[in-house]
Amino acid sequence: MSDPYVGQIEMFAFGFAPKGWAICAGQTLPIAQNQVLFALLGTTFGGNGTSTFNLPDLRGRLPMGQGNGQGLSPRTVGQMGGEATHTLLLNETPAHQHTLAAAAHADTATNTDAPGPTVVLATTTGKQKGKSMPVTIYATDTAPNQALAPAAIGTNNGGQPHNNMMPYLTLNFCIALQGIFPSRP
Structure with missing residues (x-):
């Protein structure tokens, strides 16, 4: 050299x-x-x-060129920034929705007392001789999920920092x- x-x-x-x-x-x-x-x-x-x-x-740290590139923030020699880990704030997450879906259908109850890979548990109230009582019914799960009216579920954010590093050598x-x-x- x-x-x-x-x-x-x-x-x-x-x-x-x-x-x-x-x-x-x-x-x-x-x-x-x-x-x-x-x-x-x-x-x-x-x-x-x-x-x-x-x-x-x-x-x-990674070095960064000084200056002001098109659409980029200006950087000066000696300026430092960035962080090794970052916890996303609510305003940093993109706007999005989660679709709620459910199956709606009538089915005939089967004569079983245990769920299996093709049956699901449904609890309802039945009447026997004028008395109200809970009844457990198992029905086959044959109807596909259907979208419900537009709704969003609440945010679920772990609030934990994540690693903020690209692959490096x-x-x-x-x-x-x-x-x-x-x-x-």
Whole structure:
């Protein structure tokens, strides 16, 4: 690799920073020993600006290009955001409905006292010699479900955060501490 630009960030497939580079882990550096890098970064990533400045922290983060793409939010160098997990709020779920369906049909009761794979339990009130009493009836389940009048069931939201990460491969982001000072256009 030829001499990098000071402040250039590269990905490495090994777990250390080469000589003249530092891992992008948000560490604080003294300005006095890193004046060239400070001239480029300033306090964009932190530090007090009089004696210290910070390197970018790319641990567990994805880099994003600066600017304002069509239909996208504007992003500036050093801006951080996002979250590793997220709990959806009601206003973040799309509008939708759940259809309620039921079977409506008359059937002849069968002579059985236990449900089976083709029978369903129905409870009703019957009359015997002028007395009202509960009667358990099993009927074959032959009618298809039919949509009822438009109705929606209440929201059911677990309220738990979910993982908010795309598939990833971890590499080592390092920044050049030494090299060529980049000229401005």
